[in-house]
Amino acid sequence: MTDEYFMQMAYREAQKAFEEGEVPVGAIVVMNDKIIARGYNQVEKLNDPTAHAEIIALTSAFNYIGAKYLPEATLYVTVEPCLMCAGALYWAKVGRIVWGADDEKNGHKRITGVNFPFHPKTVITTGTMKQECSELMKSFFKARR
Amino acid sequence: MTDEYFMQMAYREAQKAFEEGEVPVGAIVVMNDKIIARGYNQVEKLNDPTAHAEIIALTSAFNYIGAKYLPEATLYVTVEPCLMCAGALYWAKVGRIVWGADDEKNGHKRITGVNFPFHPKTVITTGTMKQECSELMKSFFKARR
Numbered sequence: 373m374t375d376e377y378f379m380q381m382a383y384r385e386a387q388k389a390f391e392e393g394e395v396p397v398g399a400i401v402v403m404n405d406k407i408i409a410r411g412y413n414q415v416e417k418l419n420d421p422t423a424h425a426e427i428i429a430l431t432s433a434f435n436y437i438g439a440k441y442l443p444e445a446t447l448y449v450t451v452e453p454c455l456m457c458a459g460a461l462y463w464a465k466v467g468r469i470v471w472g473a474d475d476e477k478n479g480h481k482r483i484t485g486v487n488f489p490f491h492p493k494t495v496i497t498t499g500t501m502k503q504e505c506s507e508l509m510k511s512f513f514k515a516r517r
Numbered sequence: 518m519t520d521e522y523f524m525q526m527a528y529r530e531a532q533k534a535f536e537e538g539e540v541p542v543g544a545i546v547v548m549n550d551k552i553i554a555r556g557y558n559q560v561e562k563l564n565d566p567t568a569h570a571e572i573i574a575l576t577s578a579f580n581y582i583g584a585k586y587l588p589e590a591t592l593y594v595t596v597e598p599c600l601m602c603a604g605a606l607y608w609a610k611v612g613r614i615v616w617g618a619d620d621e622k623n624g625h626k627r628i629t630g631v632n633f634p635f636h637p638k639t640v641i642t643t644g645t646m647k648q649e650c651s652e653l654m655k656s657f658f659k660a661r662r
Binding site: 415419420421422427430431434435438439440441454455456457458459460462463464480483484485487489 | 585586629
């Protein structure tokens, strides 16, 4: 399976968020080429600003594997993780993170700058389906204006 | 009520964590001089590395007030928030944060450096009951060695 295939699955999660009036971000967790957890942004529904796609997918993954570290897993997320999610991914020791679109406004890089906030062993890939992930965000905010 | 009074309440939460074999960090959320939420570290119990005292207290506070922002609230936490919790406090737009001991190893400042990760309107106070909060952490890790 390719990164594009799995990012497409994360994108489907983001579309669910979009349909429910949430900022359209989706995430999945993959282990041994199998999706073990999914999540999409539910901040409005849960009235909880920490209910980001990544946090929901991670919590689901911990439950699934019965462990609190995910060194063998890859997390795919449609948009660059925010500071909170970067911190959660650090604690989870996720083996690899793949994100689609960068987020100039709320992405973690805005605060962390050159400092790498993830676990030293975490491998980062960015830009997978960048255009589609970015367009989904733009059309959401455009519709809200 | 003083900061020392409320930090004592957060410290009690940290003691609960200590007694349960968790890294001893405790937090409370205060609004109008009233404690509206409490939390202590439950990473081991819940098998979830995101189950930090601050996250648990925040989620409880959102539920209590039925809103996702806490500009009128103060969060007291015994130890400097990590990167994840700093991000969560940013999203929550918490009015004020008071922490006891700094955390050179896992505190958010290690990554964010001079960049302020909280909401621009958030007021920060540090060092309240610093010694006690720090000693509790030290005695926990000492007992584990």
